[in-house]
Structure formats: C-alpha cells, structure tokens
Amino acid sequence: MNDLKYFYLQLDKLKKTFKSYVFTAAKWQNIDVLPGYSDLDIRFVIETGSEDEIMKFSAYVGAMFVNLRNHSLEYSRLFEHSPGFIYLKHELEKKLGLQADIFTWRFLHGKHNVFNDITRSFLKPSNKNQFIPYFQSIIENRLNNYSLEKEVFYNHLSTEIQKKYFIVYHYYLVVLYATGGLLSKTWPKSKTSNLQIVKKTFPELKLASRSKLLNLIRDEKISSKKLLDKIENDFSLLKNDIFFRSLLVKKTRNLTLENEIESLVAGMSMLRARLHRYCDYDKNYYQINIKQLIREKNDFESMCNYFDCFLKAQKKPSCDKPYFISLHNSIRELEKFKNLDFSSQNTYKETSQYLLNNFYKIENAVFQILHHYLGSISIDCLKIKILSRCSRMCSFCIFSNDGKKDMPFDKFINIINKFNEIHFNKIFINGGEPTLYPQIDEIGEYLKNKFPHKELVLGTNCTIINRSEKIFQSVLKHFDTFAIGCDDEHRNITDVLNIVPRLRAANKTVVINTLNNYISKENDDKLKKLSADYGVVHVYNNLHHFCNGKKINKTIRKCSKLKQCDLMVTINGACFKCFNAVDETAPDFMIDDEDFAKKLFKSNKKPYKYCYYCDDYTEE
Secondary structure: OOHHHHHHHHHHHHHHHHHHHHHHHHHHOOOOOOHHHOOOOHHHHHHHOOHHHHHHHHHHHHHHHHHHHHOOHHHHHHHHOOHHHHHHHHHHHHHOOOOHHHHOHHHHOOOOOHHHHHHHHHHOHHHHHHHHHHHHHHHHHOHHHOOOOOOHHHHOOOHHHHHHHHHHHHHHHHHHHHHHHHHOOOOOOOOOOHHHHHHHHOOOOOHHHHHHHHHHHHOOOOOHHHHHHHHHHHHHHHHHHHHHHHHHHHHOOOOOHHHHHHHHHHHHHHHHHHHHHHOOOOHHHHHHOHHHHHHHHHHHHHHHHHHHHHHHHOOOOHHHHHHHHHHHHHHHHHHHHHHOOOOOHHHHHHHHHHHHHHHHHHHHHHHHHHHHHHOOOOEEEEEEEOEOOOOOOOOOOOOOOOOOOEOOHHHHHHHHHOOOOOOEEEEEEEOOOHHHOOOHHHHHHHHHHHOOOOEEEEEEOOOOOOOOHHHHHHHHHHOOEEEEEOOOOOOOHHHHHHHHHHHHHOOOEEEEEEEOOOOOHHHHHHHHHHHHHHOOEEEEEOOOOOOOOOOOOOOOOOHHHOOOEEEEEOOOOEEEOOHHHOOOOOOOEEOOOOOHHHHHOOOOOOOOHHHHHOOOOOOO
C-alpha cells in the first residue's frame, strides 16, 4: 500500500473517531453541531480539489470547536489546563512545527482567537486568499524543521495536496485533542512531564504501551503513518472511561465533588494494572520496575495531597457526612502508598500483601461514594456460561453433573443486548469448556465487533486448543486474556506448557488459576518456571467452582458493601452476583426479569454460603 492511499484510509478512520467523540460530547451538553455535515466525506474533500468543500468543512469544524469551547467558562478552564490540551500543544509545536504563540492559553479568552479568525476567513470567500498563503508561508519558512515534511510520503504530494493536507489534518488534530481535553479530568496545576501527561490522560495504558507512546512523543523523526496511528489509538483509549465522563457531564455543570470522585477513581484505575501484576508474586517484575514504581508513588502522593486540600475546603452537609468520612478515610489509606519502601527487596512480600489486602477495599469504598452521588454503578466483569460440557471431569467442579447443555446462540445475543446501557469492564466467556461450543468463533467475532475496546476473557483448560489448530487460531484472534485452570485434577499440565508460550508470543495476557491442595510439587514447580519465563500471572485460590473443606472465615464482609459488582449468567439465564454461588438453591434474579437492572445493583441482604469459604473475604 502506498503512503498516499494509507493516508486516505487513516483519515477515514479518524473521521469515525471524530464523529464518535465530538458528537457524543456535544449531545451530552445539548450543543448544536451542524448535523448537515455529520456524514461529510473527508476523502472526497481532499481528492476532488474543491476549495469550496475544504472551506465548508473547515468552517464546520471551526464552528464545532467554538461551540464546545464557549459552552461554559468552567469547561473552558477545565480544558485549558487539561492533559489533552497540553498534549495538543506539544504535538503541534514539536511535531508539526507550528508557531507556539498560535496555541497559547490566550486563544481561549483573549483577542488572539485563532480559531474564530480562521472560521471567519473560511466563511468569507473574500478572505480565503489571505488564509491559504498564510499556511503556505508556514510550510515554506519551516521546511527545514519539519520532520513530517522530510518523509517520502510528504515529498510525493503535490503543492495543492500539501495545502489541503495541512488544513484538514490540522483541524482534525485540534478538534480531537480539544474534545479529549474537554472530557479529561483536572489535575494539579503544575509543570507536567510527557510521562505524566501520558499516564494521566490514558490511565488504562499498560506499561509497555505507555512507554511506546512516550517514545513516539519524544521521537523527532516520527512519520506521518505513526502519528496518525497514535492519534487514532489515543482516542480509542478514552472509551475505557467514557461511562464516568458521561455521568459527569450529565449530572453537573460545575466542578463539584463528582469531578473529584471521578478523578480519584481514574487515579485508582491508573494503579490497577500495576497492583494486579506485582501483587501476584511476580518478583522479577517488581525488581525490574522499581524506578517506575517509585515515580508512580510520587505521582500518587501528589494526587492524595490534592484531594486532601480539596476535602478540607469543602462544606460538609450533615446528610453527606458518612460519605465525606468514607472518602477521607479512603484518601488516608491511599496516602499510605507513598510510605512503602520500594528500594529494599526484603520488603517485597510485606508490600505486596499490604496492597493486596487494602487496595480493593478502598476502591469499593470510592465506588460506594460514586454510587451515592451519581446514582449509578458499573459491573467489573460480566461472566457468561455458554455450555456445561467439558473435556475434563474434575471432582470439585459443581458443573460436572450439570448435563450436556449449550446456550442457544440467539439467547447469547439477547443477553449481551441487555447490557447496551450498562457499563462493564470485561466479558468472561466460560463453561464447561467453552472451546467445545460449536459457534465459539461466531461468539468471539460478535463480541470483538460489538465491544472493540472491552477486555474479552476466555476461561479454558487448554486441552482443546492444544489439539485443534483451527480453534486455537479462532480464539487467538478474538480474545485478549486467557484464564487457565491448571492443577492435578485438570490433568492438563502438558497442554498448558505447550500453549502458554504461543499465547505470550501473540502478546496475550495469561492468568493461570491453581487450587491449593490440588497441585503436586512437581507440577507446581513447572508452573512457577513457566510464569517466570513467559510473564504469566499465576494465582493460587482456596475456592473455585467448589465448596469443600473447612470454613476459612468466622465473620465476613457482606456483599452489600461491594458496590462494584460482578455478574454470572448461566445457560438458562439465571443471574448470580458471585461467580462461586451458581449452585445456590435460587438465583439472585433472571436475565429476562423486567426489573433486571434494579435487581442487578440492589445490595445483597445476606451472604452466600460460599462466602464462608472464600479468600476474597476477611475477618472484620
């Protein structure tokens, strides 16, 4: 594919991103977005050579930006100091070589309103000849400084296409980053490094992706292909937090407690991936990334101090006293993070255990406050059992005598459609052994197309995918994470040793679940070595699909305290708020109940019998 064709294809993708975020943001705030241009064909605008079309499009984008910018003074200020705007300024100054004074803070409120000037220029045909030479002069005067212009791609373009490229592409940058900034949270107003911008703007980015993105920002030889790819990827990542941002815009016009809670939640999300990895006894990861962890600790300290100052400045209504106290206590607990010693290897176990025991309790407290103020909540994991059949007959599995039932594919689609208006983080497809399902490829393809930015998890014992290359390639294409049960009962150690290296080579996340007391030392050593060699998360559980042995809890935290819930949906549509409770006498509710959503977020009045065996609950 030649560079020019690639550029057109990327613009088509950017068009979809533009519509998705700008129009959604405008809809939230009841802004008129000139819908007549919503289906404008950008490729046609560039290829036809019609200056009138370019002017109309640029005027449309300029008006869109002005509407968004002027909607309220508070949001203008929020945008002005947001990571999105800082990011825009860095990109345009460093990569495109545009003059810094064009994109100073003054354009928001002062006389140097470049975007209004540009819009007026396009709206008045008499001024068009003044504007196009202005862009042309920038291109000519800064030719030696433009890394972009040195690319083979750019040198192949005609002068006319160059002018159109800069006009259209420039506006895409402005509106995309402006929208990202508008929806971004407010962070402490201080000098912000590129690393902090990347982390705070895209908190769900994994370390490797974050480092790659940071390198692209710093790379003065960045190509047009990489830049377009990066912009598309950046804004797709915002969908991870779109639920909280939508609630924020709907419920408030000013910076209030909701903003601060939303920021706190986002800050906690920033640490979730890190906690997940080094709390699972991945000592090599912990030692290798000490410097990165220290940097995050310092960022977290700054965030905690910011919220502490905010809380002290708030008026505390008596009716909200419990929630303010809970918020304050959560902040205090999070602040302890800064006191952890990351420099000594001897503190590894103590540090990991502390984080493991406290982080999720704090997170649940924050979600409870969010639920109180914003009137809604989210599901962390939606787990769907698509069949009962399995390739193994483990003694502890409650599904082993569940018959040979499969969920009809149309019923699976109906269940998924129930969650169109309910936010969740990931979908877990489980069984039985889900790779025995005749339409597992259709399920994976449907979920990937419908939820391109959700994490898709497959629970498997690897016995089928180790024997069928066709099924392996299908699940490899569609699923992001593989949750593998492996112990002596599964009798799958050979399958796991063969499959895991292939999954990791494809950059898939692998989590191996092992039951305590069901694994021999020989096999346990093999799994430990596999985890160390290939970066696999290895988890030991006391409870998984079974209820055997003595109780491990005398008293428990009731499920009513857990406001961010999981949901298990069985073959017949029975719903349970705990994955381990599926053999209870009666389900919590059915998926087809008319008040399904209300029951989903209703607190449990009593614990499940499994809670007494579950190591997710501790003595109070």
